[in-house]
Amino acid sequence: MQVAIVKYNAGNIYSVLHALRRVGAEPVLTDDAEVIRRADRVVFPGQGEAATTIASLRRLGLDRLIPTLTQPVLGICIGQQLMCASSEEGGGTECLGIFPDSRVRRFVPRTTDDKIPHMGWNTVRAAQSPLFEGVGDGTYFYFIHSYYVPACAEAIAVADYSGTPFAAAMRRGNFFATQFHPEKSGAAGERLLRNFLNL
Amino acid sequence: MLAKRIIPCLDVKDGQTVKGTNFVNLRRAGDPVALGKAYSEQGADELVFLDITATHEGRKTFADMVSRVAAEINIPFTVGGGISELADVERMLDAGADKVSINSAALRRPALIDEIVRRFGSQVCVVAIDAKQTDGGDWTCYLAGGRVATERGLFEWAREAADRGAGEILFTSMDHDGVKQGFANDALARLHRALPIPVIASGGAGAMAHFRDAFVEGCADAALAASVFHFGEIPIPALKRYLQDEGIPVRL
Numbered sequence: 161m162q163v164a165i166v167k168y169n170a171g172n173i174y175s176v177l178h179a180l181r182r183v184g185a186e187p188v189l190t191d192d193a194e195v196i197r198r199a200d201r202v203v204f205p206g207q208g209e210a211a212t213t214i215a216s217l218r219r220l221g222l223d224r225l226i227p228t229l230t231q232p233v234l235g236i237c238i239g240q241q242l243m244c245a246s247s248e249e250g251g252g253t254e255c256l257g258i259f260p261d262s263r264v265r266r267f268v269p270r271t272t273d274d275k276i277p278h279m280g281w282n283t284v285r286a287a288q289s290p291l292f293e294g295v296g297d298g299t300y301f302y303f304i305h306s307y308y309v310p311a312c313a314e315a316i317a318v319a320d321y322s323g324t325p326f327a328a329a330m331r332r333g334n335f336f337a338t339q340f341h342p343e344k345s346g347a348a349g350e351r352l353l354r355n356f357l358n359l
Numbered sequence: 360m361l362a363k364r365i366i367p368c369l370d371v372k373d374g375q376t377v378k379g380t381n382f383v384n385l386r387r388a389g390d391p392v393a394l395g396k397a398y399s400e401q402g403a404d405e406l407v408f409l410d411i412t413a414t415h416e417g418r419k420t421f422a423d424m425v426s427r428v429a430a431e432i433n434i435p436f437t438v439g440g441g442i443s444e445l446a447d448v449e450r451m452l453d454a455g456a457d458k459v460s461i462n463s464a465a466l467r468r469p470a471l472i473d474e475i476v477r478r479f480g481s482q483v484c485v486v487a488i489d490a491k492q493t494d495g496g497d498w499t500c501y502l503a504g505g506r507v508a509t510e511r512g513l514f515e516w517a518r519e520a521a522d523r524g525a526g527e528i529l530f531t532s533m534d535h536d537g538v539k540q541g542f543a544n545d546a547l548a549r550l551h552r553a554l555p556i557p558v559i560a561s562g563g564a565g566a567m568a569h570f571r572d573a574f575v576e577g578c579a580d581a582a583l584a585a586s587v588f589h590f591g592e593i594p595i596p597a598l599k600r601y602l603q604d605e606g607i608p609v610r611l
Contacts, residue, residue, distance in 0.1 A: 174455045178430045208480055275557045275580060277482055277526060281362040281404055281610040300362060300610040302435060304482045304526075321361060344435045344457065346399070 161357065163187040164199035166226070169216035170206025170238055172341070179343030183354045191220045201232055201357060204239040205343075210264065210307070211250025213238055227258050232359045233335050240330060240337035241307060249307050258335050259314050264307050267322050274322040277306040284328040284340070286317040291329065291336055293355050299348045301328065301340035308339065362610040363574045363602070364404035364581035365595060366559065367588040369394060371440075372411050374420035376589075392427045398588065399434050401595040404610055406432070407460065407529075407583060410440030422454050429455020437485055445474050452479060460485040460529060463502035466509055466516070469523060476524030485559075486520040487529040488513060490546075498546060505533050513546065514553055521554050528554060529583065531561040539565025539587075547577030559583050567593055567601045574607050 165176055167189045180187040180203070187203070188195065196202055204226060206213060217223040226233070226243075235243045247253045247264035255264070267276050281300040286292035303319070308326035311318050317329035319339075329338045336356065342349035370377040375389040395406050408428065410421040418441065425438055438451050439460030448459045465471050465486055475484045489505045490498045490513040498513035517528050530550060532543035542563040550558045557580035560573040564584035573579045587593040599609045 172457065174429060174453070175457065178455065179433065181430070182433065207482060269555065272552050273578070276555060277557075278361070279482070279527065279557050280364050280580065283360060304435075306481070341435075344433065346433050350433060 161185065161200045162198065163201045163203065163357070164196045165189045166196060166202065166204045166222060167191045168206070168213065168220060168222065170208040170213045172207040172237070172343075173205055175341070175343045176203055176205040176236065179350065179353060183350050183357065185357055191222065193221060193225050196222070196225060197229065199231065201234070201359075202226075202229055203234050203236065204243070205236040206238040207304070208238050209249060210238065210241060210247040210253040210255065214242055214253055214255060217242070217256075223256060227256050230334060232356065234356050235335070235337035236343070237305060237339060237341055240309065240327075240339050243330075243335060243337050244309055247307060259309070259312075259330055259332055259337075262309050262312055262314065262327070262330075264309055266307050267324065270323055276322075277304055278308075278321045279304045281345075282319050282321065282328075282340075284317040284319045286329065287315075289316040289329075289331060290359055291331070291352060291355050292317060294351055295348055295355075301338075301342070301345040301348060303328075303340045305339060360608045362404065362608045363579070364559075365402070365570070365598060365609070366405045366407055366581055366583040367398045367403050367595070368407040368409060368561070368583050368585045369589075370409050370411050370585065371421060371424065373414075373417045374424050377411065391424055392431055395428055395432050395436070398595065399432050402599055402610065403434065403595055405434060405581070406436040408436060408438045409460075410438065412441075422450055425451060425454035425456050439485070439487060444471070445478060448475055448479065448483070452483060458483050458485050458526070460487045462487040462489065463504075465520065466500060466502045466511060469519060472520055472523040472525055481524050481526040484525050485527045485529050486517075486525040487531065488517060488520075489531045489533055491533040492546075501533060514549060517550055518553060521556050525556060527557045527559060529559040529561055532563060535563030536561070537586075538563060541565065541569040542573040542577055542579070542582065544572055544577035547573060547579050551578035557581065564593070567598050570598060571602060571605045571607060574602070575605075
């Protein structure tokens, strides 16, 4: 099975490469549209700022490619956010629109207990989905983000922070996404990555 | 619910862990990767690897170690020690580190924080602060591993670091470090109230109750310790069960 990791100007990409290797895949890190299009699975990872990362995708022409992919695609963290219609980050940034009804917003702290970024291990409530097969309700995953996708119909897992329920994972057809980092989420994260490869 | 994090810290010199290795039957007890993996399997939430090497060769060995950690360990980890410019940060992130901790270099040149944040994002930038309480009750920041006093106060420096975009503050009380009588909870609570970003408590862990106090009284988001873990005095699974029984959210 050919797994392509989309290479663009975003951090944390090597962690995904290592994690996929640990679960038995042989991923390639690439910005080549043909390699991405032909792959059996595509992972769209990253950490970074929305306007900068989307600009990097546009430069590579990948902003047009990604929404047309037909194989299972997994967006991670900024990957999930860039798959939405737009983001508040960067003063309003137009994104890929794969989740056309979702707009990314910034957490607003209610008290001094609500620190931004939302950083660390938080529990998620997952709906029935092949991505969460064998992952118990209330499992902890590792998050690190300041912006979020509000809970919505396309959310297949929800978490809470700062009194706000948000989409911890999403799905629309062949497009899957997680706000948390499965590549940094211990055994539960590796199970989720295996599930994605087995879709 | 967001869990409070437990973070073992490993000091690394010339690619080997420096202190305390008798907590598990590891064949390669001095190997930071094997030790880090053991901690991860015991339920550590993150790891910190601190490079205390002074030589150029040692630094290269450390970067190699970071690559091995990234390949083998499935939880987040921070690296620190001797990071003084953007190129050092880039080298560590390229090797696979999730976060980088800066200390003396940030005190000497605070704009380094802005540069890291602009280039790599807040989430990679941990500002470590070593501070000591003066007779008057104020807290003074130290650099060079606690050897050199500065003019900066703990609270105003932490605030500036947060304003410049740091993602987290790792506060070590030099007065509490190594004494094993508990963390500096008053100062931690004050940092918590003053800062919009998470605070990691460091220095003073000697008993499981000290962790509870750091979370309850100090309002810390995470607690870091070294020797109590390395010498097996506090096993992480027992610590987490204890904290859960005390009503503190932890990842089990």
